[in-house]
Amino acid sequence: EAQVTQNPRYLITVTGKKLTVTCSQNMNHEYMSWYRQDPGLGLRQIYYSMNVEVTDKGDVPEGYKVSRKEKRNFPLILESPSPNQTSLYFCASHEGGGNTEAFFGQGTRLTVV
Amino acid sequence: GQSLEQPSEVTAVEGAIVQINCTYQTSGFYGLSWYQQHDGGAPTFLSYNALDGLEETGRFSSFLSRSDSYGYLLLQELQMKDSASYFCVLNNAGNMLTFGGGTRLMVKP
Secondary structure, eight states: OOOEEEEOSEEEEOTTOOEEEEEEESSOOSEEEEEEEOTTSOEEEEEEEEETTEEEEOSOOTTOEEOOSSSSBOOEEESSOOGGGOEEEEEEEEOBTTBOOOEEOOOEEEEEO | OOEEEOOSEEEEETTOOEEEEEEEEOSOEEEEEEEEEOTTSOOEEEEEESSSEEEEETTEEEEEETTTTEEEEEEOSOOGGGOEEEEEEEEETTSOEEEOOOEEEEEEO
């Protein structure tokens, strides 16, 4: 079954404590992205990756890091989380080349206190 | 950069037809997509227009006019389960996806 798997689904953490949200896809897609979703603001792209070791900033990259060491994995790292990073996060992958169907993970609801 | 505008909310009754409009600004793109998201869920792909014209998938149709920088999603025979948020999405020339702010559709009995 084609899927994108994110973990954890829910996370409450304290300001400044480093955390990683994992994302894995089993479709051999080249493109992977991270989005955050906040009420009234839709989905905003944080970072995206076009292939292994190729990443670029999206619209709201401040405070986040990513890595793409393997094609299937694209973790999101918050080195020093702050309360304004409390949000719902989605990882997605798609094939690229004009084929635009993106597959999303189940989401990670992060609360930073 | 890229930007998309769509209404924030639309209300319709069960069995009716509703059209959700989307206007966009971009310097180049492959096509326009639509995604559905139920509360608490992940966005799921509905349709994609690479060329001008209408694409039909069951009760849902999507339209694109590149000359007008405009598209729409048409939902027919509305059902209660269609209550959700709908996003228009640009697939940009760099294969990035840019989402509109979303339209919350409420279907009433």
